[in-house]
Amino acid sequence: MKKKEYAVIGLGRFGGSICQELSKEGMQVLAIDMDPDRVDDFKDIASHAVIADTTDEKVLKELGIRNIDHVIVAIGDNIQSSILTTIILKELGIKKITVKAQNDYHEKVLIKIGADYVVHPERDMGKRIAHHIISSNVLDYLELSDEHSVVEVKAGVKMGGKTLIDLDIRARYGCNIVAIKRGREVIVSPMATEEIHHDDVLIVIGADKDISRFEKNLVVDDD
Template sequence: MKKQFAIIGLGRFGGSICRELSKEGMEVLAIDVDEDKVNEFKDIVSHAVIADSTDEHVLKELGITNIDHVIVAIGDNLQSSILTTLILKELGIKKITVKAQNDYHAKVLSKIGADRVVHPERDMGKRIAHHLISSNVLDYLELSDEHSIVEVKAGTKMSGRTLIDLDIRAKYGCNVVAIKRDKDIIVSPMANEVIRSDDVLIVIGADRDISRFEKHLVVDDD
């Protein structure tokens, strides 16, 4: 059976999720109070409905309790976001993901039972900042408040040296958990693995350690 999703709020974030889930063949119920936004997605998703998500009766009529995963992507209206999340929790929705506007909003969402709270603007800002530091930083993903995982291109500073030569764990407190090489992925690489300039290292560690690693080893070649 296809997994069923409901997206409440069809702004840039919610709309992007709608498109990707639909592209993957998932059943998607798209909900927004704005008729123009709903019309924009009516031919993309399984069902697109104009509705007020803060009305419990309306959500029940839409069959929200049969949905596997509800994503609350309401934009600037914090009150609607919080009330919608609370109603969904009380209706017994299996999984609820909510977009947070700020840390205060995130704390409230967590307290009322959101399964996952995401900060798309903040997270994208961090990714861009790390890429600005060095174009060799390909991606950056926050795992918790203090730990992250980063994808970096090896470049000339690491090329031709083994992991034991670089001694990344001892010097920077980070762990190389995998190496992407062409179409292959080397998981838990051996200490004597020789790094090539086009290798992509997947590194995990505390933010402060990753920052030191980036400054010392992940630098642009130009």
């Protein structure tokens, strides 16, 4: 089976990190940037690293971009270049395009012109850090939509020794515990009679406002 081929356009911190991880996983990666120094940094990491202006359709065709399965547009501060590059990629029939957005307006434009997936790395990381600042028991935070998220939390002292029935989280907070990580064991769709152990890691899904109430009332730091 043919391996998927990827292209990463823009080799700043975000694009460079994606390029490194894909390459580490053994994927074929075409790394593209206009900065010769950045391209030089990735010549021994990516399958191919080239200096190119991706707002030029002819250049993209010459690079064989049509053969790429998934293109990640990680262009830094130049919103115009990001948008133009995405338009050209769509016109060339690229199967999947992921684009880094600088702001909400940029995201709206990207969605209108056909980007398959839009990411806000700085905003999303900010949300994760904010939740961790509120409570160090919040281990991770993943936004599912504008109003719903999945949060990974460490059970605090208030939850230890109580069952899911005792805590009644769904009725009281509108959230659902979809899994419990206990050491190396993962309990998926735990029974209502499952007793929570102190330091269990809970995977909770729900509306942001409900998760917020859940965190404030039950997920508190032990100190």
